[in-house]
Amino acid sequence: MNKSLNFKEKLVYIRAFAFDVDGVFSGNIYLSSNGEQWRSMNIKDGYAIQYAVKKGYPVAIITGGLCKGIQIRFEGLGVQDIYLGSSHKKEAFSDFLQKYQLQPNDVLYMGDDLPDYEVMKMAGISVCPADAAVEIIEIADYISNYKGGEGCVRDIIEQVLRAQGKWFNADAFEW
Secondary structure (H helix, E strand, O other): OOOOOOHHHHHHHOOEEEEOOEOOOEEEEEEOOOOOEEEEEOHHHHHHHHHHHHOOOOEEEEOOOOOHHHHHHHHHOOOOEEEOOOOOHHHHHHHHHHHHOOOHHHEEEEOOOHHHHHHHHHOOEEEEOOOOOHHHHHHOOEEOOOOOOOOHHHHHHHHHHHHOOOOOOHHHHOO
16 A cells, blocks of 8 residues: 555555554443453444454454453454453554455554554554544544544444445345
8 A cells, every 4th residue: 555645545455454442442441349340332333343344354453451351342243353461562463464464554453542553653544533642643544533432443444444335235234
C-alpha cells in the first residue's frame, strides 16, 4: 500500500484487523470487592467484529489484559487470534502477520494508549478512539468520533467494509 494515499483511499487495501481491548472495546474497568474485573462493551462493536470474521477477515485481539472473560467474549464472536497478557504487542502482531502471511500494510490496528504505539507505527492503517492518549492521537491515521467502548470499533470496521463493497449485503441480516 502506498503510504502517500489518504486514509479513505487506504481502506480498500485492508485485509485484516487487530485491536487492543481496554480503552477500545471497553471504556472502563469495574472492580468488585474481591478484585474481579468487569468490562462493559458496546454491542454494535461486537456485531461488527463477527461480521468482519464472517466476511473472511482475520481479526486479532492483542491485549495486556488476562481476564478469561475477554477470551470468552471474542471466541463467541468468532475471533480465533486472541493474545492475552501481551506485554510486548509487537510480538503478538508479528505472530498474527506470520500466521496469515500478511504484510503490516495489510492490517488496520486500533489502539488507545502507549502500549499500542509501536504496533500502530507498523500497521498499514492506525486508528484510535476519540479519547485515546495524546501520543496515540498524534500518530493515528484516523481518530474515530466515538470513544472507547462507545462504538469506535463498529465505526472503523464499517468504513473498511463499505469501502470494499462488503457492508450491508444479504448476509448482514444474520448474526
